Amino acid sequence: MSRKYVIAGNWKMNKTSEEGAELAKDIVLAVGQQAEVEVVVCPPFTLLESVSKVLEGSNIKLGGQNMHPAVSGAYTGEISAEMLRNHFSSYVILGHSERRAYFDETDNFVNQKVKVALENQLRPILCVGETLEEREAEKTLDVVKTQLVDGLVGVSAEQTGSVVIAYEPVWAIGTGKVATPEEAQVVHAFIRQTLAELYDSAHADKIRILYGGSMKASNARELLAQEDIDGGLIGGAALESNSFIDLVKVAIDQD
Numbered sequence: 001m002s003r004k005y006v007i008a009g010n011w012k013m014n015k016t017s018e019e020g021a022e023l024a025k026d027i028v029l030a031v032g033q034q035a036e037v038e039v040v041v042c043p044p045f046t047l048l049e050s051v052s053k054v055l056e057g058s059n060i061k062l063g064g065q066n067m068h069p070a071v072s073g074a075y076t077g078e079i080s081a082e083m084l085r086n087h088f089s090s091y092v093i094l095g096h097s098e099r100r101a102y103f104d105e106t107d108n109f110v111n112q113k114v115k116v117a118l119e120n121q122l123r124p125i126l127c128v129g130e131t132l133e134e135r136e137a138e139k140t141l142d143v144v145k146t147q148l149v150d151g152l153v154g155v156s157a158e159q160t161g162s163v164v165i166a167y168e169p170v171w172a173i174g175t176g177k178v179a180t181p182e183e184a185q186v187v188h189a190f191i192r193q194t195l196a197e198l199y200d201s202a203h204a205d206k207i208r209i210l211y212g213g214s215m216k217a218s219n220a221r222e223l224l225a226q227e228d229i230d231g232g233l234i235g236g237a238a239l240e241s242n243s244f245i246d247l248v249k250v251a252i253d254q255d
Contacts, residue, residue: 009238026241032058063091107150132171172213188228
């Protein structure tokens with residue numbers, strides 16, 4: 001099964017509007033017209049407008065870092081799916097480990113967001129992954145399965161074509177530590193197997209599963225060579241244009 005790689009940059013809480021626009025311009029100039037790899041940038045909410053203008057006319061997709069499942073209302077500090085769509089977002093990151101850890105987001109709450117995103121033509125990047133403590137207790141697959149299954153409750157087989165999964169071992173995010181390609185492949189293969197059990201092999205084979213643990217140009221080739229790793233959800237390496245562009249070019253060469 002041939003799946004197009006996705007390289008998605010999660011800028012987290014970084015960059016001003018001007019800095020974000022400059023970063024986006026560099027990315028557009030370097031890889032904005034290629035179509036071999038799907039490139040997504042996910043800036044903070046305050047940068048969506050400035051970055052969306054820079055991306056106009058390119059093949060680079062825009063994504064949000066989070067959203068609330070409600071249409072509107074008294075949810076101070078939150079943003080809705082309609083607001084993301086109004087800024088031409090195509091993707092939204094949901095269930096990121098930082099949201100789960102710092103804001104106590106549950107699998108049920110993440111699931112509500114996933115369903116609302118799909119209803120609003122947004123492609124959710126559903127994040128799953130274990131902490132170091134859970135890994136050392138050999139609970140990795142149990143944790144990942146629970147987050148995956150509970151996160152996809154009510155999502156039909158037909159909707160899975162718009163879903164992207166990101167496996168992010170929490171112990172490897174921003175630490176410089178990386179699961180070996182073989183370790184990452186074991187979990188990615190398990191995720192695909194679980195998706196096949198939830199739906200069927202035909203649908204599971206089409207879902208892109210990204211690796212989200214300190215991927216960069218220097219280790220991307222080995223990771224992307226694995227059968228079930230279909231790209232990366234990139235943190236630190238997405239904040240500097242050369243490192244992100246180099247990573248995208250590795251994916252293009254790998255394609």
